[in-house]
Amino acid sequence: MSDPAVPSAWIGTSWKMTKTLAQAREYAQALARVSWAEGLQPFVIPPATAISAVADILPPGGPVLVGAQDAHWEDAGAWTGEVSVPQVKDAGARLLEIGHSERRAHFGETDERVNLKVHAALRHGVLPLVCVGEDAEQRAAGSAVELVSSQVRAALDGVASSTQVLLAYEPVWAIGAGGTPAAPEDIVDVVAAIAEVGGPARPVLYGGSVSLDNAAGLISVPGVTGLFVGRSAWEVEGFTALAEIVAQRST
Ligand code: PEP
Secondary structure (H helix, E strand, O other): OOOOOOOOEEEEEEOOOOOOHHHHHHHHHHHHOOOOOOOEEEEEEOOHHHHHHHHHHOOOOOOOEEEEOOOEOOOOOOOOOOOEHHHHHHHOOOEEEEOOHHHHHHOOOOHHHHHHHHHHHHHOOOEEEEEEOOOHHHHHOOOHHHHHHHHHHHHOOOOOOOOOOEEEEOOHHHOOOOOOOOOHHHHHHHHHHHHHHHOOOOOEEEEOOOOOOOHHHHHOOOOEEEEEEOHHHOOHHHHHHHHHHHHHHHO
């Protein structure tokens, strides 16, 4: 029998670098009015400026998890411009996104730093959400499975196999406005590899140009237990519609 405290499906969004405080509050208030399907765990990841405002409306322990888009691996210190895990936790975050491809591409996020951040999150009881994925060139070269498996291995180095960590497969070629949406058959092998390397305690989410048109197919891929969404969930109606699709397919 499954444990009712362990979610059977996940739906989440990162707002990236969008939304004013007023927009963030309006979205959070709409989420606070939703009756979520049993077993479905929704999460929302505002920019750092809005974590506290969103968590006031969606407090820790409630049905919607609030996250942070990044945090430093040190707890405090002379790191101008950075925020730490204790700080985002203090603001109300209970989930930490780590290793998004935009951070890997533009901000020097290495596998080693991803691993340090996973340990920092776990030290403070914050759930890590590790993003992995190959770029178009790596896919064309046939090295997607190998590359993504090594990203997962590096992220989880030194983490006990029973410790829950969320893994998000986000192929770089599928993400963002210039991305090409993946078909379910495009992701089957890499998802299977992530599930194998990650182990049974680790839900695997899929992200990259998820929309109302392709969500049902993507959530039906064996091993995918949630969707992680950018643009299609930046309006709350998109988020709730995608949540319903995930709930119907997997709870
Ligand atoms: C992302 O960047 O993690 C993402 C999933 O974005 P989008 O859905 O907009 O492709």
